[in-house]
Amino acid sequence: MKRTDVTEMIVLAKRKKKCTWDDCAKVLGQSKEWSTAALLGQMTLTEEQAKNIGEYLGLPADAVDCLQVVPYKGSLPTAVPTDPLIYRFYELISVYGTTFKELIHEEFGDGIMSAIDFKMDLQREPNAMGDRVSINMSGKFLPYKTY
Amino acid sequence: MKRTDVTEMIVLAKRKKKCTWDDCAKVLGQSKEWSTAALLGQMTLTEEQAKNIGEYLGLPADAVDCLQVVPYKGSLPTAVPTDPLIYRFYELISVYGTTFKELIHEEFGDGIMSAIDFKMDLQREPNAMGDRVSINMSGKFLPYKTY
Amino acid sequence: MKRTDVTEMIVLAKRKKKCTWDDCAKVLGQSKEWSTAALLGQMTLTEEQAKNIGEYLGLPADAVDCLQVVPYKGSLPTAVPTDPLIYRFYELISVYGTTFKELIHEEFGDGIMSAIDFKMDLQREPNAMGDRVSINMSGKFLPYKTY
Amino acid sequence: MKRTDVTEMIVLAKRKKKCTWDDCAKVLGQSKEWSTAALLGQMTLTEEQAKNIGEYLGLPADAVDCLQVVPYKGSLPTAVPTDPLIYRFYELISVYGTTFKELIHEEFGDGIMSAIDFKMDLQREPNAMGDRVSINMSGKFLPYKTY
Amino acid sequence: MKRTDVTEMIVLAKRKKKCTWDDCAKVLGQSKEWSTAALLGQMTLTEEQAKNIGEYLGLPADAVDCLQVVPYKGSLPTAVPTDPLIYRFYELISVYGTTFKELIHEEFGDGIMSAIDFKMDLQREPNAMGDRVSINMSGKFLPYKTY
Amino acid sequence: MKRTDVTEMIVLAKRKKKCTWDDCAKVLGQSKEWSTAALLGQMTLTEEQAKNIGEYLGLPADAVDCLQVVPYKGSLPTAVPTDPLIYRFYELISVYGTTFKELIHEEFGDGIMSAIDFKMDLQREPNAMGDRVSINMSGKFLPYKTY
Amino acid sequence: MKRTDVTEMIVLAKRKKKCTWDDCAKVLGQSKEWSTAALLGQMTLTEEQAKNIGEYLGLPADAVDCLQVVPYKGSLPTAVPTDPLIYRFYELISVYGTTFKELIHEEFGDGIMSAIDFKMDLQREPNAMGDRVSINMSGKFLPYKTY
């Protein structure tokens, strides 16, 4: 049993149980953003989290084991994503990538925004012209050091 | 003269003038995020904006012309970016792409977050453990329609 | 069971039943264009639509479930399609892509034609020199906004 | 002088003259769709057309010559286009490609829609919810023959 | 059952029966070139042809059904073929591609040689220096039209 | 001066002189197929051939020199050609590649059709339904040997 | 059963029997180089060779059949090999490719070294500084011909 098999099991179990990712997040005691990523095979669960979600979704013992192992990360089948929703994020990097770079360097100097010491929050933003998706990302700035 | 030539001119002129992207944004009368993207060849300026920035940075008339034409967008030289700062954003899509998808569909149903009717705001977030980069993205949700 | 398994099931069931996509569209109560895309794994069905088509084609309960979940979209096995019929559409973009861009920008300014708020209609166009395929596409224009 | 040089010249000359593609099309005596494609380096002009447009845009004799030679076609720099407007058309093929295939075969049997014996018409479609881009494509159906 | 499964079945059945593609072609009542392509999953059979070859090779009913459906075409596993025999044809296009283009345009003007309204004939050409493979290709010329 | 520069020079000179590839072939004393390939940078000329064509097209001495050196072959800018005329040949390999393989092996056993000891002839084939492009290819069969 | 299945069977059977490729070559009555290539799915066996090796390694009748069919050649999973031993050969082409080209053309004129009418011999070359791998390749020179 590989982690991708566990992910498929979880998606199936969630569909049958008709629960939401938010429900799963409550079982894990974490945000819905982190929890969804974890259950889709990108993060590592503690033993307790794994047991709780295993019980909640009815996963076999082997799957519960597997959720506690650090996974080989990367959730997409191709380098350039084909799904329109995910592609739009890729397009944002294509169009705004050099903008991110210039503005972060202007503010902080040479370095990066961490994708590890990172958190995010995704919300519905009501709007008379049509509701909007609002995403807040926060990543620690890590400066390059000279040595 | 092509838009990529104009971008190179602008980067050079800005370096010589030792001004910031924020200074340029004030000349354009827009946010620093949109302005940087525009000056890096991804957005279209009005005649007035083009004239103002042309005067401010000392661009030739042909470049001022060129800034008013809709550009062929895409600011990166490779499909998977090599620059560490920009790669981190690509990594976020690789790791969190399916999470974005699941959470947006859970909240809104089938559709996408627009990358066109979109705005963003990038700020320094002071933090005792090391300052953080904070990015707010807001894009209109566009539902797939049946017909 | 994954959505691609359901698509394969539907193609098989349709072949055995010797019905058309148009017949299926009537069961779904939508156009033949949208219905075919949906049944080939690109759109999401309502519970009622899923039950009706499930009954019509004799699909198992799990497949009916699966049709109501937003799919990971993208129907082709390679970035450049090998099938001659589908390749011709890719060729049209390769040859006419910059033409689409110039004419839409000339008419509307900077922005895109939505592929989400989009519909199409495909018809036979009788012609003495050999009948023609006629395709009408209609997508909402979405302007880039400054901020 | 290569055809890509001539295309660049034309784009520049048009920008300076502040004329539209539609104006150019009138000079050529053809539709704006075919004319734009031709002037962007995808179609071949007759001697008369080349002379007229050369005079109108002030092109050198060598460029006028060059416009009468069949070009190496293909207007995009990458296999998957990065420009958002053009990408949307690519996305339509990715999502609807197998739908095009099924519906054309259902109506006509095995064969293709020609991308050579082809014409198209692009119009603004006024709409209270926001104007739409309307594209009509018409291509001759070419059946595979047995032998 | 997918068309690729049927192709594999046919290859196996032919090997067991120790018949030739030419024998199969006689059962189909078509040339050996078209018949081989069809049985390798690239062309569509009529009901009668499918029944005859099904009986001849002992294929199951489902496979006979499947042969009457228009296949997703493309017979090779990689964009640049690795098999030496097939690669030689790819090499011919790489070396002679622009020659084909120039000579066809010199003779016919702008347009293409159809790969749909196309037939071919492959023969042994006896030669004292070593026999040769002789291939005759004939495709309808399709001119680009102005509109 | 590189061979690609010489090819560009030849294409330009031919356009100015308004001669055909067939005219050039007569100067070289070879077929129009081989001659076009050679002048497009794929074959090596003898000293005499190089001088004759150099004189005929008015090429500089360095170019005449260059034509006598074996070139790095390959005439196309991308692995999958974008030009519709050349793509059709690529499509033929994609669709008929395994057919070529099976029929040649059925007739000759394991081996290949040489792309080196190879010649071809391209003609117009008059036809009431529309003239056709007729291509004859002849390549020596080379058997794999055991050792 | 496909040829790749037969290759896997042979590798397994050889491991269990603890015999060498050289032993297998003796059963086939050919060199160890050709025999290994053949048993790894790249060459075609005669009926007698197939029967002998089938008996020697205990292969099923279907596999023995399969070994007599010309295979789709190409033994590596990626265009650039990842295995260090095989990569070194790829590196030799990358570094010495143009050297091979220049020296062969200097000696023979335009043409190629055949990879079909080809044989090779791989030996251990004892050496005080560490033994060496010695490979002798011999391929017929095939000249390009004019026509």
Add this chain to the structure above:
Amino acid sequence: MKRTDVTEMIVLAKRKKKCTWDDCAKVLGQSKEWSTAALLGQMTLTEEQAKNIGEYLGLPADAVDCLQVVPYKGSLPTAVPTDPLIYRFYELISVYGTTFKELIHEEFGDGIMSAIDFKMDLQREPNAMGDRVSINMSGKFLPYKTY
């Protein structure tokens, strides 16, 4: 001035001087194989070798300098070579790659044939059926070590 510029200069100078690679090798006092690779930008010359060849071919001082710097190696423009002569070597790896691997491991155990402590010799092998290219490669075997 970059090493690729120097390579181009050398090819040009050699063509003008009408000397052979073998002549150049004598000037360098090394084999024709190593010398050709070095002059095509893949190896590093000593100061004396660089001066001698610079004088012989009439290279500028800067080029003589440049020949003494270790180059960024790799002589081919694409991952899969398009030139037929060089491709045949790539094909040998594709077809015989796993054979090389098996036979070297059978003889030596786990490790590689060095592409650094390597030499080769390329000769004409006279043969009544047509002369052959004979290549001798000798590379030190390097065993993987446990630690």
Add this chain to the structure above:
Amino acid sequence: MKRTDVTEMIVLAKRKKKCTWDDCAKVLGQSKEWSTAALLGQMTLTEEQAKNIGEYLGLPADAVDCLQVVPYKGSLPTAVPTDPLIYRFYELISVYGTTFKELIHEEFGDGIMSAIDFKMDLQREPNAMGDRVSINMSGKFLPYKTY
């Protein structure tokens, strides 16, 4: 049974036994670095090592056999790794690759650092600002030789 199957078996068995790679290394009598690579399918075990680890992890006889065969090396599913931990090493090569090259050549002249006669050691480096990963790599320098 293929080596990748054995790797998957080992990962599973290790997870069930809740032992570490270090424990496995002790069973093999080698460093944890070499042992982990070996058990992940990149190195070859002796008969004794294979038996010991087979007994320790409860592997079937066939797997024990398989571990003694030289594997086809390469442990990653894509040319550019998607896993963030592994990507950072790829990034180091992207950023520092030319630095490695310059400094090694400055110290040693033309040649390489062997990846075969190579060992490494990975340790935790305690640090008040956050512990660090410390990696020591040691590879024999192999000089290019002239001949």
Add this chain to the structure above:
Amino acid sequence: MKRTDVTEMIVLAKRKKKCTWDDCAKVLGQSKEWSTAALLGQMTLTEEQAKNIGEYLGLPADAVDCLQVVPYKGSLPTAVPTDPLIYRFYELISVYGTTFKELIHEEFGDGIMSAIDFKMDLQREPNAMGDRVSINMSGKFLPYKTY
């Protein structure tokens, strides 16, 4: 003037001055590893460092300016490097990538070794069997956090 132009200038100036990277490092007052990376276009210099090295190597004022701007990082022309020295590092990741991953996770849990808060040291390691390249890498461990 772009950073890549400055890099080329520096390489040329260093060759003419016959100084080492170590000499340059002393001018910058940093380690030879960081300094080489910086001068090859991967790191950002302070105003003082830029002036000092500019004076030392005789760079124009514009280049001195340019060295103080954060560069678009990535020093290699292809995703898989062709240069043998650099490729060996890529091979280490290919072979040992999953080993790095397992051992770091075993020691530290889920997270990465930073490539930003990173330093390295490259030394000659004298050895009777042939000197070795010794590389010490030290990167801060960054744990994934839950939120």
